[in-house]
Amino acid sequence: MEWTLRFLGTGAAHAVELGSASAVIERDGRPLLLIDCGPDALDRYRATYGESPRALYLTHVHMDHVAGMERLFFQTWFGAGADHRGEVKLFTHAALVPWLQSRIADYPGVLAEGGVNYWDAFRLTPCSRGFWLEGQWFEVFATRHHRPGTSFGLRLPGSLVFTGDTRPIPEQLALYAETGEPVAHDCGRVGNPSHTGLDDLVREYPGELRQRLWLYHYGSAADGKAMAAEGYRVAGPGEVFRLSPPLTCEENAG
Template identity: 45%
Template sequence: AVFITHTHLDHVGGLENLFYRLACDEVDRPPTRLYVPAPVVARLHQLFGEDLYKLAEGGVNFWDRYQLVPVGDHFWHDGRAFEVFSVDHHGYRSAFGLCLPGYFVYTGDTRPIPDALARFAARGETVFHDCSLHGNPSHTGVADLEQRYGAELRERLVLYHYESEIAAGQLRRLGYRVAGAGDVYELDPAGRDLRRAG
């Protein structure tokens, strides 16, 4: 299953490659479930669903290989209730974060969202947060973290969406945990450390 935060191509561009694999190489595999915030569905369809010939041979719709599940403020997956919330990235309700209460919060691309995190990270959840060295109108910078979040919340952050491995090293030297390519995190209830697995 995949949760779509927003429709910028650095977040959804891989759906075409996955579609091709599912349509050509893994035809017996069931459709991949896509959880998509309802305000994002129309734009996602514009980007990928309008093309009649996603395959040169035709005969396959983009949505044939996906199970589209439009979501509102919450949804169920694998027996767990997830919560969805709007973040501050470009337009109003154009980008969304994800929370598994008691476990983790994933901000997606965003500026600082202290009000949302006061609600969705109130149980001690680990917060996977967009952060680069320098903020801009669409993304959080490390100075924004210091200005907008208290020390207790900053200790629970795992940063991603940074500029480079050099930037990741600088963020680590500032005392932040930084997610790296291929890192896997075990889900542990809040109050216990969310550990990097293996």
């Protein structure tokens, strides 16, 4: 069985030419899980797979990561995804549910005609430690982005760690990237109070871990080239990375 990670977009909120930061975990060339759903993520997803997503995970609720959710509702209720109305699996940390509700689902009347709740289109699964999807266990963990308790990364044990937007998180990666997983990590040329910069990587992470980083969520194509010139693997829009098969439950427990 072949596992891959496909970046749909790799840009920071203002880097529209790079696409909204979003990726898909694929199994045997088919989409298994969409990570984040920014303004243009659905267009890129449909252009790649010819269908709407059936399962997604949201790392946090900034609009460059959730602004596509209204469109996904309409696609699922009326459009090409209507055959799966009420079945689209949405995973997110339980702490984010109130924020998700207030940002995308609390408008008085999702349809002018009434009679429909926003969540009728989805199967919302709040989680704390992780969740199951098609026989695979995914772990979630806190990251450092703006207010504490509002952003959470994702791990497919043995295959991938995906940070979402974050400052450096050496303590978390010492635990969640302990079996040598590659780490898709938020990084721009210059850090700020909410995002990681190149100097942060050198200061916070050992060389062995830096070699496993796939950098995304940067400010421009020029910034991406500059980071690559420093020796880092920088993800580009549409780029596909091969993953190791995930650990079995027995291997992960051991």
